[in-house]
Amino acid sequence: MNRSSRFIFSALCFGFAFLYLPILMLILLSFNDSSIATVWGGFSLRWYSALLNNEQIINAALLSLKIAAVSATFATILGTMAGLALTQMGRYRGRLIFTGLIAAPLVMPEVITGLSLLLLFVSLQELIGWPLSRGASTITIAHITFSMAYVAVIVQSRLASMDQSMEEAAMDLGGRPMQVAFDITLPLIAPSMLSGWLLAFTLSLDDLVIASFTSGAGASTLPMVIFSKIKLGVTPDINALATLIIGTVSIGIIIASWIMFRQSKRNEVG
Template structure:
C-alpha cells in the first residue's frame, strides 16, 4: 500500500495562522472586552472586573444558568440510559420486524430541523395538556422531555458504534465459564463501553445546554433557559455581562477539556506500559 504523499509548501504556516486567527480571535476579543470598564462592548476605556460582579447579581441570568445546568444534567443522564438501550437493540438483538423503522426513528432527530422538532413537540404537549394536568403548563418538565428526545439519538449513535467494535468472543467466553448475562454486562461490557457512555453523556449535556430553538417552543413563562436569556438580552444590545458569562464558560470548558485530556493520556500511557510488560513476559 502506497504511503499518503506529504506536500511541503511555504504557505502552510500562513494558512495555519489564518485558520487559527479565524477561529480564536473572536473568542479572545470577547474575553478581553469582558474586562472593559465601559458599557459599550466595542469601546475600551480601562480594565475592570465589575461586570463579573454584575453577572452574579443578575438574578435572571443566575436562574437561567441553574435551570440550564439542571435540565442538562437530567437530560444527559436519561439520554444515556435510553440511548444505550436503543444501541443494544440495534446491535445485539437478532433481526426483528420493524428493525429498519426502529433504527430510522431513533436516528431521525439527527437530521430533523430543530424548528420541525420543536413545533411537533409543542403540538404534542398541547394535546397532552388537554388530557393530563401535568402538561397544562409548559415548563421545566416539557423542556426536559424535549431535550431527552433529541439527545437520545446522539447517544445511541455513539454507543452503538462502540458496541459494534466490541469483541463478542470475550463475553461468550465469560458466559462459558459460568458468568450470568447480568454479571457479564457489568464486569466486561460496561467497562468496555464506558468511554462511549461518558462521551455520549458529555455530548448530550452540551447539546441540552446549548439548545435555543426547541426550548423556545416547549418552554413557558415559568422556565427560561440560559440560551433564551442570552438571546433576549442580545436583541436589546450586547451587554458586557454576556461577555463575562461567555468568558467563564470558556474557562470552565477549557479546564474540563484539559483534565479529560490528561486523564486519557495517563490511561493510554498505563495501557502501553502494561502491553509492554505483557509482551516482555
C-alpha cells in the same frame, strides 16, 4: 516545504485563527471597563460583579443546570440501551426504522423538533390531561429525546469497535445476557457513556430553540434569557457570562481529553 504543504499549512493557520480569534476577542472584551468595544477603558471585573447580582440570570442558570443534569442522565440510560439494541441484539422486527429513528434527531433542524414536540404536548394535554403545564418537565423530555440519539451514536461506535470475545466467553460459560451486560459490557463502555453524558449535558445547557418551543410561560432557561438580551445588541455582562461558560467548558474538556489520552497511552503499553 513544497507548494502543496505550504497551502495546507496556511489553511490550518487561517482555519484555527478563524475558529479562535472571535472567542479570544470576546474574553478580552469581558475585562474591558468601558462598555464600548472599541474603547479600552482598562482592566475591570465590574461586568462579572454585575452578573453575580443579576438574579434573573442566576435563576435561569440554575434551572438550565437542573434540566441538563436530569436530561443527560436519562438520555445516557436510554441512549446506551439504544446503542446495545443496535449492536448486540442481532436481528429483530423494525430494526431498520429504529436505525433511522436514532440517526434522524442528529440532523433534524431544531425548529421542526421543537414545533413537533410542542404540538405533541398540546395534543396529549387535550387527550389525557398531561402535561398540565409546560415548563421544566416538558423541556427535559424534549432534551432527553434529541440527546439520547447522540449518546446512542457514541456508545454504538464504541461497541462496534470493541472486541466481543469477553462477552462471548461469559455467555459460553453460562452467563445470562443481562448479567453479561452489567458485569462486562457496561464497565467496558463506561468511558463512552461518560462522554455521552457530558455531550448530552452541554447540548441541553446550550439549547435555545427547542426549549423556547416546549417551555411554558413560567420557565426561562439560560439560553432563552441570553437570547432575549442579545437580540437587541451586545451587552458587556453577557461577554462576562460567555467567558465564564466557555472557560469552564474548555478547561473541563482539556482535562478530560488529557486523562483519556494518558489512559489510551497506558493501554497501548500494558
